[in-house]
Amino acid sequence: MLEAKNITKTFHSEGLDTYALTGVDLAVESGEFVSIVGRSGSGKTTFLNVLSTLLLPDSGEILYKGEDVTSMTASRLNELRQKDFAVVFQFHYLLPYLSALENVLLPYMKGVAPVSKEARLRAEQCLERVGLADKGAKLPGHLSGGEQQRVAIARALVKESSVLFADEPTGNLDKGTGESIMNLLADLKNEGLSIVMVTHDNEYAAMADRLVSMADGKVV
Numbered sequence: 001m002l003e004a005k006n007i008t009k010t011f012h013s014e015g016l017d018t019y020a021l022t023g024v025d026l027a028v029e030s031g032e033f034v035s036i037v038g039r040s041g042s043g044k045t046t047f048l049n050v051l052s053t054l055l056l057p058d059s060g061e062i063l064y065k066g067e068d069v070t071s072m073t074a075s076r077l078n079e080l081r082q083k084d085f086a087v088v089f090q091f092h093y094l095l096p097y098l099s100a101l102e103n104v105l106l107p108y109m110k111g112v113a114p115v116s117k118e119a120r121l122r123a124e125q126c127l128e129r130v131g132l133a134d135k136g137a138k139l140p141g142h143l144s145g146g147e148q149q150r151v152a153i154a155r156a157l158v159k160e161s162s163v164l165f166a167d168e169p170t171g172n173l174d175k176g177t178g179e180s181i182m183n184l185l186a187d188l189k190n191e192g193l194s195i196v197m198v199t200h201d202n203e204y205a206a207m208a209d210r211l212v213s214m215a216d217g218k219v220v
């Protein structure tokens with residue numbers, strides 16, 4: 001379903017070249033849960049960002065259902081980002097002055113137009129799905145770290161995406177809370193979601209169908 005072919009990416013900053021990705025290949029099947037592990041600086045985040053279209057590679061192809069993401073028109077790319085792909089980060093990036101429910105509704109918000117009843121219902125269902133049915137009115141600052149990450153996952157689910165990209169989703173959480181987030185991801189996988197997760201926790205990585213190891217900008 002998603003295939004990366006010979007991806008390279010070099011960063012140029014302050015006169016220094018960093019070869020972050022030096023020819024990465026990966027294929028993810030529909031409904032598969034893949035975890036990417038590797039030392040800090042091995043290129044995991046760069047690769048995930050390239051896969052999720054947040055970052056353009058220098059060379060190589062990203063094929064999603066056969067279509068090359070790196071040469072898509074801006075409008076097709078927008079469609080993909082709004083519908084098919086969802087991203088969760090280590091830091092949840094919730095807006096602090098919006099309630100949990102409003103944060104989940106963000107993908108539906110366009111300018112000042114009010115969101116539809118259906119969107120609201122869908123957002124409530126997603127909050128319920130992550131175990132926060134009764135916390136929708138709370139501000140992120142009044143939720144625990146694990147609950148905040150659950151809201152971020154609910155926001156990623158609201159669009160009924162096909163692929164979830166998660167960069168160290170448990171990186172900021174204590175062990176017990178991290179485990180509950182991992183169990184939630186495993187349940188979502190069983191419901192048909194494809195997941196690509198970056199982690200440096202080997203125990204969590206082993207919960208995926210397949211483990212991919214990176215070192216020095218390559219899959220090893």
Ligand SMILES: Nc1ncnc2c1ncn2[C@@H]1O[C@H](COP(=O)(O)OP(=O)(O)O)[C@@H](O)[C@H]1O
Binds near residue numbers: 012020040041043046
């Ligand atoms: N925006 C950037 N500018 C310059 N160098 C970067 C940038 N992003 C990442 N790098 C460098 O690229 C390499 C890979 O980084 P990253 O993908 O974040 O690794 P990981 O997520 O495995 O820790 C590192 O050496 C990092 O310092």
Ligand SMILES: [Mg+2]
Binds near residue numbers: 046
């Ligand atoms: Mg990283």
